[in-house]
Amino acid sequence: MNKIMVSVLLLSLISCSGNDEDQALSNKASIIGEWYVEKAEIYRSLNQNIQTSFSTDCEKKSTYEFTDTHLLSIIYAQSNNTCVKTDAVTKKYIFDKGNGKFWFENEENYPYFVTKLNETDMVAEDRTQDFDGDGTKDILRRFYKRIN
Numbered sequence: 001m002n003k004i005m006v007s008v009l010l011l012s013l014i015s016c017s018g019n020d021e022d023q024a025l026s027n028k029a030s031i032i033g034e035w036y037v038e039k040a041e042i043y044r045s046l047n048q049n050i051q052t053s054f055s056t057d058c059e060k061k062s063t064y065e066f067t068d069t070h071l072l073s074i075i076y077a078q079s080n081n082t083c084v085k086t087d088a089v090t091k092k093y094i095f096d097k098g099n100g101k102f103w104f105e106n107e108e109n110y111p112y113f114v115t116k117l118n119e120t121d122m123v124a125e126d127r128t129q130d131f132d133g134d135g136t137k138d139i140l141r142r143f144y145k146r147i148n
Contacts, residue, residue: 035063037143040141040142071090072089092105121145124141125140
């Protein structure tokens, strides 16, 4: 559960742009701040299908706050028709902006990749799991929206 929760996180870099104004804006983009997960997609290598799930109103209360060195995750989930806080975790992270690779301290073999980052949106990929059991790692993309 902790691995899944923690993997709901990730960080910054961004796409190439031919427009200098767009590039300047992306250079200002930062993972520092508070985010929630709007949706997730799993790309399954077995059949090249994409499974999309949207966060419920309760799940959108879960926050992921990045500081310069730590990520604070506060998780909410449904319990008996009530949205309740189920967990709070703080973990130190390391981010290599040059290649968009992000990992938690002592978890260098389980990196995440920030494939999109701007002032309001972030997309982070977990490429470490085989969801469909075909022996090939699948891609879990989480789409974050900035809260502040």
